[in-house]
Amino acid sequence: MCTCTCVLTRAGGSSLVPKPVLAPGKTLLTIWIEKIGLKDATHHINPFFAVSVKDTFGTDFATAQTTPLATGRSDLYLNFKQEVFLDIAVEDIPDDCAIFFELRHYKQKKNKMSTRCFSFLEKDEIKEGQSNLELYRKPTNFKRRKVNLLTVKPLYLYLNLTLTRR
Numbered sequence: 001m002c003t004c005t006c007v008l009t010r011a012g013g014s015s016l017v018p019k020p021v022l023a024p025g026k027t028l029l030t031i032w033i034e035k036i037g038l039k040d041a042t043h044h045i046n047p048f049f050a051v052s053v054k055d056t057f058g059t060d061f062a063t064a065q066t067t068p069l070a071t072g073r074s075d076l077y078l079n080f081k082q083e084v085f086l087d088i089a090v091e092d093i094p095d096d097c098a099i100f101f102e103l104r105h106y107k108q109k110k111n112k113m114s115t116r117c118f119s120f121l122e123k124d125e126i127k128e129g130q131s132n133l134e135l136y137r138k139p140t141n142f143k144r145r146k147v148n149l150l151t152v153k154p155l156y157l158y159l160n161l162t163l164t165r166r
Contacts, residue, residue, distance in 0.1 A: 014048070014068040019085045022166045026089035029126060030162040033067060033080040036103060036135070037155030041078050044070075044105040044116065051084050055097045058142040062088040066104075076155065078103075090126055090163065098122045101133070101157055102140055115140060117150045119157045128163050132156040 022028050033049060047070045053062040065084060072079040086099070098120040107114045118140040119133040135150040135157060 015064075015066045016068075016082075017063050017065060017085055017087050020087045022089050024166055026091055026166050028164045028166060029086050029090050030164065031084040031086070031099070032160040032162070033082045033084060033101070034158040034160060035077045035079045035081075036157045037076050037153075038078065038103075038116070038135075039076065039151060039153060039155065041073050041076055044073075044078065045108060047078050047103060047105040047116070049080065049082075050100075050102040050104055050115075052100050052102075053086060053088060053093060053097055054100055054142050055094060056143045061093060061097050062086050090123075093123050093126075095123055098142075098144060099126075100140060100142070120144060121159070126161060126163070128161060131159045131161055133159065 020028065031051070038044070049067045050064065051067065052060060052064040054060055067080060067082045067084065070078040071081050100118060100120045102118045103116045104113050105116055115138045117135045117138060119135050121131065121133060125131065133156055135155060136147040137150050141147050
């Protein structure tokens with residue numbers, strides 16, 4: 001279990017952890033968040049991702065992080081091009097955990113941050129290379145049961161995973 005303080009702030013900056021130094025024999029997971037496909041991508045104000053590693057009870061197993069704001073947008077995509085390091089080795093992630101990606105944005109009418117959708121990567125899906133994750137409707141469901149797809153259109157969260165053995 002993570003013994004560090006979990007940070008989820010959004011006062012104009014991200015809360016990404018620096019590249020950790022893991023013990024010898026452990027595997028570092030680096031996640032490159034390329035882009036997310038949304039039918040209304042141009043309408044989101046200050047979109048960013050909240051990234052966390054949680055079990056089915058919602059318990060954090062690594063420092064929760066937020067990315068910088070999207071770097072660009074087009075009709076169907078929000079581009080992030082952001083590297084995220086987990087401060088837990090792949091071997092230390094319990095089998096019932098998943099890495100959650102919550103797309104958050106500012107709702108001007110309600111003057112608050114809101115979750116638009118979420119996606120997750122289960123431990124057995126952690127493999128080197130490209131990973132396209134389905135998008136699910138809010139609220140974020142850490143139990144990962146009875147989740148509802150955000151849209152029937154083929155829109156995904158595009159990630160590239162790198163595994164580095166120490």
